[in-house]
Amino acid sequence: MTLLSVKDLRVGFGQDPAKNEIVKGVSFDLEAGETLAIVGESGSGKSVTALSINRLVDFGGGRIIGGSIHLTRADGSVLDVTQASEPVLEKIRGAEIGMIFQEPMTSLNPVLSIGTQIEESFRLHRGLTGRQATAAAKDALDRVRIPDAARRLRYAPNQLSGGMLQRVMIATALACNPRLLIADEPTTALDVTVQAQIMALLAELKRETGMGMIFITHDIGLVAGIADRVMVMQAGQAVEQGALDAVLDRPQHSYTKHLLSAVPHFESGRAARTDFKRKQGEAPALSVDGLTVRFKVKNGLFSRAQGAVHAVENVGFDLMPGETLAIVGESGSGKSTTARAILGLVKPTRGRFVTHKGSISDATDPATQMVFQNPYASLNPRLRIDSILAEPVIAAGGKVTNETREKMKALLQRVGLPEDSLERYPHQFSGGQRQRLCIARALMLNPSIVVLDEAVSALDVSVQAKVLELLVDLQKEFGLAYLFVSHDMAVVERIAHRIAVVYAGEIVEIGEAASVLSNPQHSYTKRLISAVPSIDRRNQRFEIDTRQVASLVRPPAYEPPEARWRDYGADHRARAEA
Amino acid sequence: MLRAIFSHPSGRIGGAIVLLYVVIALLGLFDLTPHDPLQQYRIDRLKAPSAVYWMGTDLFGRDVASRLMKGVGQSFLVGISAVAIASVAGTVLGLTAAWFGKLWDGLVMRVMDVLLAFPAILLALLIIAIAGPGTWTSVAAIAIVYTPIFTRVVRGPALSIKSREFVDAARTFGSSKTYILTRHLLLNLVAPLTVQVTLALAWSLLTEAGLSFLGLGTQPPASSLGLMLADSRNLMEKAPWLLIFPAIAIMISILGFNLLGDALRDILDPKTRSRTA
Numbered sequence: 105m106t107l108l109s110v111k112d113l114r115v116g117f118g119q120d121p122a123k124n125e126i127v128k129g130v131s132f133d134l135e136a137g138e139t140l141a142i143v144g145e146s147g148s149g150k151s152v153t154a155l156s157i158n159r160l161v162d163f164g165g166g167r168i169i170g171g172s173i174h175l176t177r178a179d180g181s182v183l184d185v186t187q188a189s190e191p192v193l194e195k196i197r198g199a200e201i202g203m204i205f206q207e208p209m210t211s212l213n214p215v216l217s218i219g220t221q222i223e224e225s226f227r228l229h230r231g232l233t234g235r236q237a238t239a240a241a242k243d244a245l246d247r248v249r250i251p252d253a254a255r256r257l258r259y260a261p262n263q264l265s266g267g268m269l270q271r272v273m274i275a276t277a278l279a280c281n282p283r284l285l286i287a288d289e290p291t292t293a294l295d296v297t298v299q300a301q302i303m304a305l306l307a308e309l310k311r312e313t314g315m316g317m318i319f320i321t322h323d324i325g326l327v328a329g330i331a332d333r334v335m336v337m338q339a340g341q342a343v344e345q346g347a348l349d350a351v352l353d354r355p356q357h358s359y360t361k362h363l364l365s366a367v368p369h370f371e372s373g374r375a376a377r378t379d380f381k382r383k384q385g386e387a388p389a390l391s392v393d394g395l396t397v398r399f400k401v402k403n404g405l406f407s408r409a410q411g412a413v414h415a416v417e418n419v420g421f422d423l424m425p426g427e428t429l430a431i432v433g434e435s436g437s438g439k440s441t442t443a444r445a446i447l448g449l450v451k452p453t454r455g456r457f458v459t460h461k462g463s464i465s466d467a468t469d470p471a472t473q474m475v476f477q478n479p480y481a482s483l484n485p486r487l488r489i490d491s492i493l494a495e496p497v498i499a500a501g502g503k504v505t506n507e508t509r510e511k512m513k514a515l516l517q518r519v520g521l522p523e524d525s526l527e528r529y530p531h532q533f534s535g536g537q538r539q540r541l542c543i544a545r546a547l548m549l550n551p552s553i554v555v556l557d558e559a560v561s562a563l564d565v566s567v568q569a570k571v572l573e574l575l576v577d578l579q580k581e582f583g584l585a586y587l588f589v590s591h592d593m594a595v596v597e598r599i600a601h602r603i604a605v606v607y608a609g610e611i612v613e614i615g616e617a618a619s620v621l622s623n624p625q626h627s628y629t630k631r632l633i634s635a636v637p638s639i640d641r642r643n644q645r646f647e648i649d650t651r652q653v654a655s656l657v658r659p660p661a662y663e664p665p666e667a668r669w670r671d672y673g674a675d676h677r678a679r680a681e682a
Numbered sequence: 683m684l685r686a687i688f689s690h691p692s693g694r695i696g697g698a699i700v701l702l703y704v705v706i707a708l709l710g711l712f713d714l715t716p717h718d719p720l721q722q723y724r725i726d727r728l729k730a731p732s733a734v735y736w737m738g739t740d741l742f743g744r745d746v747a748s749r750l751m752k753g754v755g756q757s758f759l760v761g762i763s764a765v766a767i768a769s770v771a772g773t774v775l776g777l778t779a780a781w782f783g784k785l786w787d788g789l790v791m792r793v794m795d796v797l798l799a800f801p802a803i804l805l806a807l808l809i810i811a812i813a814g815p816g817t818w819t820s821v822a823a824i825a826i827v828y829t830p831i832f833t834r835v836v837r838g839p840a841l842s843i844k845s846r847e848f849v850d851a852a853r854t855f856g857s858s859k860t861y862i863l864t865r866h867l868l869l870n871l872v873a874p875l876t877v878q879v880t881l882a883l884a885w886s887l888l889t890e891a892g893l894s895f896l897g898l899g900t901q902p903p904a905s906s907l908g909l910m911l912a913d914s915r916n917l918m919e920k921a922p923w924l925l926i927f928p929a930i931a932i933m934i935s936i937l938g939f940n941l942l943g944d945a946l947r948d949i950l951d952p953k954t955r956s957r958t959a
Contacts, residue, residue, distance in 0.1 A: 331709075438951040447854045474854045482847035486869040495865075 105427055107176050107284060107316045108134040110155065111239045114170035115152050121167040128340040129171065134282065136176075139310060139317040141331035142347075143324050143363070145564040149340040150320050154286045157318070158201045159185055159193050167473065170340050175200070177229040178283060183437050199229040202277030208269035212261040214247060218272050219257030225279035244275040248305060267298035273303065278309065278357035285310075285317045291326070295434040300635035303329050314523050322565055325594065325637040326365050328352065336360045367565040368572065370594040370636040373621030379580075380601045382675075388422040389585040390446070390472070390553050395419040395455035401657055411659045415441045417609040417659075418667070419455075425552060425581065428586040430592065430617070432632070436656070438609040443557045443589045447474050459553070473546035477558035479538035483530040489516075489541065490526040496548045515544040519574060536567035540574065547578070555587045560595055572598050593636045597621055602675070609656055610667070615676030625670070627676035686949045693945025694924070701936025703754060708754030715748035719905055728921045729918065738923040749905040750927055754935070756906045760817060760899070761886040765826035768886075769879055771825070772832020773871075777863055779833065780840035791837070794830035802827045803892050810898045820899040824886045835878045840867050873950035877943055884939035891932050907932050 115127040121364055127149040134140050144150040155161040156168055157175075173185040177200060183192070197203075205211045212221060222241040226232040232240055238257065245253035248271040261269055270290060277285060286423040287306065290301035294490055307330055310317055319330055328348070335345035335357065344357040355361045368375075397416040416438040423429050433439040442449040446457060459471060473496070476482040483492055493512045494504045502508070509526075516525050521533075530538060539559065556575070560568045576599060579586060590596050596603060597617065604614040604628065613626040624630045668680040687693040709715065716736065717723075725741040737746035740763045779790040797805065809823040843849065844867065852862050893899035894908025903907060907928045914924035 444850075449850055449853060470856075472854075474851065476847040476851060478847055482851050482871070484866050486872070487865065491865070495852060495857060496855040498861065499852070499857040513950045541891075542851075549855075 105136050105379035106133050106174075107138075109174040110153075110157070110171070111174075112171040113153065113168070113173065115149075115156050115158060115161060115166050116169050117164075117166050121169050125169070126166070126340055127156065130337070130340075130342045131171075131407065132335055132342065132345060134284070134316050136316050136319065137310075137314045138332045139319055139330055141319045141321060141327035141334045142337060143321060143327060143334060145566065146323055147339075148337040148483065150337045151288055153337070154288055154318055154320050157185065157284075157286060158197050158203060159188070160197075160203070175284070191585075195229075198225055198277075198282070199280045200282050200284065202280070202282035202285045204270070204273050204277050204285070204287045204290045207293050208266055208273050209261070211273055212269060213262050217258050217260055218264070219259075222257075222276050222279060222603070223367075223436050225276050226414045229280045240279070241275075245272070247309070248272070249277045250275075255486070257558065265298075267301060268292050268538065270294060270298075270302055274302075274305065274309070278313070278315075281313060281315075283315055285315050286320070287317065289322065290319075292322070295514050296593065297434065297631055297635040299637070303488070303637070304682070306330060323567075323637060324352075324367065329637060336363065356671055362566065366569045368569060368592075368594040368598045370597060370638045372633070372638075373618040373623075375597050375620040376616075376617070376621060377428070377576075377599065377601055380424075382424055382427070386424060389425045389427075390423040390587070391458040392419075392423075392446065393420045393456045393458070395442065395445060395457075396453045397438070397445050397450055398453045411657050411662070413656050414453075414609050414658050414662075414664070415656065419604075419606070419609075419611055421604055421611070421614060421633065422586045423553065423587060425585050426583045428587040428588050428599050428601050430590060430596040430603045431606055432590055432596050432603060433606035433663065434591060434632075437590045437606045438656075439591075439606050441556055442557045443474070443587060445474060446587070447555060468494070470549040471551050472553045472555065473547050473549065473551040474555040474557065475539070475542045475559045479535050479542060480562075482542055483538055486528050487529075488526070489528055489530070492530070493526075493545055493548055495547060500549060511548070512544075515547055516541075518578070519544045534567075536563050536571060539563060539571055543571075543574070543578070544569065547582070550582070551562045551584070553585045553587065555589070559588070561590065561592060568595065569598075574597060593621070593633065605632065610664075610679070613676075613678040614633045615678075619673055619676040623672070625672050625676075627681060629678070687942070687945055690945040690949060692941040693949070696938050696941025696943070696945055700932060700942050703758070703938065706751050707755040707758040707814075710751035710753070711759065713752075715745075715751045717745035717748045719744060719748040719752040720903055721745070728917070729922075731923055737927045738921065740910075740921070740924055741917060746910075746923060746927060749910060750907070750931055753905040753907045753910055753928065754931060756817075756900055756904065757887055757890050757894075757908075757935075760821050760824065760890045760906075761883055764821045764886050764890075765828065765879060765882045767821070767825035768828040768882065769832050769875065772829045773836050773868070773875065775829070776833040776836025777840055777867055780837045780844055780858070781863060781867070787837075792834065794833050797826070797830045806889055806893060807898065809898070810893065814930055815898045815901060817900055817904075820893050823893070825891050827881050827889065828886060831882065832875075832878060835874055836871055836938050839871055839874060843867050843870050876894060877947045880939055880943035880946055884936045884943070885934055887939070888932070891913060 111131050113127055113130045114125060116125045118124045130153055132140065142150045143154060152161055152166060155164065157173055165652065168186045171186065171402055175183050177183055211514055212218065219238065219241050222244055223237040226237045226240045241257055242253050245256060249409060250256055250268060250271055291302050295300065321327060331348050333346065334348055334351040335342050336357065344351060344360045351360060353366055398412040398414050398416055400412050401410045404411055419442055421429060431439045431442060441450055445452045490512060494508065497504060497508055498597045512526060513523050516523060519662055521537060521540055533541065560571050563571060572595065588596065600617040602615065603617050603620045604611050605628065607628045613620060613624065613629045620629065621633065624633050669677045670680045671677045687697045699898060721744065723739060726735065726739050727743040728741060729735055729739045735745050735747065739745055775790050779787040805827050806823040809826060810819055813819045817836055849862060849866050890899055891908035894906040895912045898910065900906035900909055910928040911925065918925050
């Protein structure tokens with residue numbers, strides 16, 4: 105039975121929707137119980153297509169200007185959503201079409217308990233009140249495997265982690281047993297192990313309830329685990345659609361082929377770089393020893409120290425010239441704090457940095473530069489590009505001369521930007537171009553070490569691949585040492601020579617990239633790697649795992665026990681576990 | 683920028699009014715008035731508006747139109763100097779409070795809280811009562827009264843810009859504090875500051891008029907809008923033009939600055955820019 109049939113859907117935005125068309129004639133059918141994955145990059149129209157199905161697009165300023173969306177309702181009647189009136193749509197939203205959004209942290213009202221917010225759905229669509237609604241809400245939380253559901257109902261959203269909140273969102277969306285669930289990038293904001301749990305949950309719920317699902321994602325690796333059919337979108341058009349295996353194994357359209365080949369996919373260490381060998385007796389570009397960062401937790405009337413957050417604990421590594429060391433871990437693991445401590449943005453509690461020039465204490469050393477995660481926030485919007493590129497030179501006490509301008513032009517050309525960029529402002533560039541600008545800025549002072557903090561995470565997948573390529577080329581050309589901080593194993597595999605896995609502030613495993621990725625030894629590394637989505641792992645079943653990261657708050661003067669290491673090869677060691 | 687103001691509906695009206703006042707104020711300040719504002723035409727005392735005396739004459743036979751122009755000039759001089767001092771002081775305090783934080787932030791903001799706790803005119807009165815009346819004491823009083831508003835307007839956004847990545851990036855280059863504070867923080871605060879300056883000008887004109895009305899601002903025989911209002915009180919029924927023209931002058935000037943402020947807020951706010959541009 106066809107649950108949803110979309111024919112030649114056209115959606116436009118703005119004053120004149122016909123001129124500003126975002127979705128340009130998309131058609132697809134969805135059977136009951138089937139999952140369709142819509143894959144595309146930002147701006148491809150995938151979210152707008154999905155939002156048109158429950159007409160939420162109207163609230164974002166969009167207008168459906170053509171085509172039809174026929175939804176088979178629970179009573180068997182067929183409704184054209186494009187023609188439906190707002191009161192009818194209100195009945196359909198939630199009751200027949202559920203929706204999950206990308207950011208669970210902002211999708212819930214922070215001042216209401218999660219119980220109240222789930223109950224709302226039952227009150228509106230099923231007319232339940234009081235104790236009945238509470239009981240139904242508890243059942244809903246049980247269904248999404250939230251332990252201790254009765255107590256969690258009284259929690260405010262800020263008391264739950266991102267993964268838990270996304271489960272709450274799913275529970276709310278499923279409250280009325282919708283026949284269709286739209287999931288708009290439901291795991292993009294989550295850590296990879298949490299993502300795996302949410303994906304497993306969605307797959308299980310789909311089997312239990314037999315609902316249809318539209319799953320929107322930019323990550324083609326993720327669709328393998330959940331979709332029956334795949335639709336690839338580019339610039340408002342569906343360029344290819346078909347059964348999962350057909351699209352992934354025999355892509356027809358060039359864009360699908362490009363997505364499958366150019367985009368980094370995780371290949372368990374097979375794609376790791378092998379273009380660097382450590383030479384005997386060479387001095388490291390940067391050597392970090394015993395780096396510890398603790399933040400005091402103060403509490404109470406007189407701000408007594410209650411303990412400390414041990415964000416980074418006794419981290420040490422060597423980084424050779426021309427080598428990339430990737431620091432991988434999930435949010436809160438201390439990987440960014442490590443990078444920031446090396447650059448002096450956070451004051452380390454203890455620890456020593458040694459470069460080939462001797463011991464340094466912070467970042468004013470022009471030999472170390474950094475590229476940040478968010479290219480939209482790391483360039484001052486009010487400064488022209490020539491001022492932005494001149495800043496490191498001025499900061500180092502230099503003058504902006506003709507020579508400096510020549511260098512700017514040369515660097516811009518090297519990172520693949522037009523020469524006239526100097527007279528422009530940051531907002532005139534796309535995300536990928538901005539990140540190229542940031543890279544050019546970091547290279548202005550001929551550094552020997554570049555710290556890349558999630559440098560490609562905010563970019564679209566195909567742009568990501570190109571920026572990674574650029575980084576590898578620059579590394580070979582200038583002999584740069586990279587410290588690459590990332591949560592994305594697929595990206596790390598493409599750029600790292602060595603990998604350090606951090607968990608709860610400590611390095612748990614470090615070694616040669618291929619060896620760590622193909623043969624992980626520490627239980628956390630194993631868990632992390634098995635959670636990475638991959639097109640090879642088709643319809644794999646994930647175990648639902650509700651373990652949470654342990655609290656990093658320790659009592660005052662706490663010292664962790666000495667780490668014991670075990671070697672698993674020439675350059676691969678992991679912490680021994682209790 | 684000018685084109686943006688004049689293509690915005692309330693900006694067009696506000697901009698035109700402010701421009702007109704600036705011209706009147708300049709004419710008044712450089713004594714380019716129809717008559718000498720201090721000359722007493724004894725025969726023509728309390729004359730109604732006519733072709734010779736556009737807005738009539740006052741009790742001493744002085745030309746109201748000339749005194750009004752001189753008064754607008756005087757009010758603008760006081761208002762603009764006070765706002766200039768307040769905005770510079772407030773910006774410096776707000777920026778340093780946001781940047782250095784901790785003790786300095788606490789100290790600055792608590793002092794500002796205390797100043798804000800008083801109604802504006804009452805605080806100005808207090809300051810003048812201590813320092814004695816006069817043009818420059820009223821400038822100082824108005825500047826002190828409006829400094830806390832600028833401090834707050836600057837500190838809030840400065841705190842959020844401080845945590846943006848481009849400031850972190852600047853710190854990794856080792857950029858100097860002055861460079862970061864001016865190029866990264868201040869430059870991004872130009873929009874809210876411009877709006878605030880326009881609105882503060884309207885309030886300070888009103889405060890100046892209030893102080894002069896109470897006899898604590900500009901001293902006779904010099905003229906100011908507030909002073910003219912005060913003088914007209916006893917003659918309100920006999921010579922209403924003495925009251926009406928200065929009152930309308932105050933009202934329209936404040937309307938003009940408020941409209942211009944609203945327009946600037948729309949134009950400089952990136953969220954509404956697309957609609958008006």
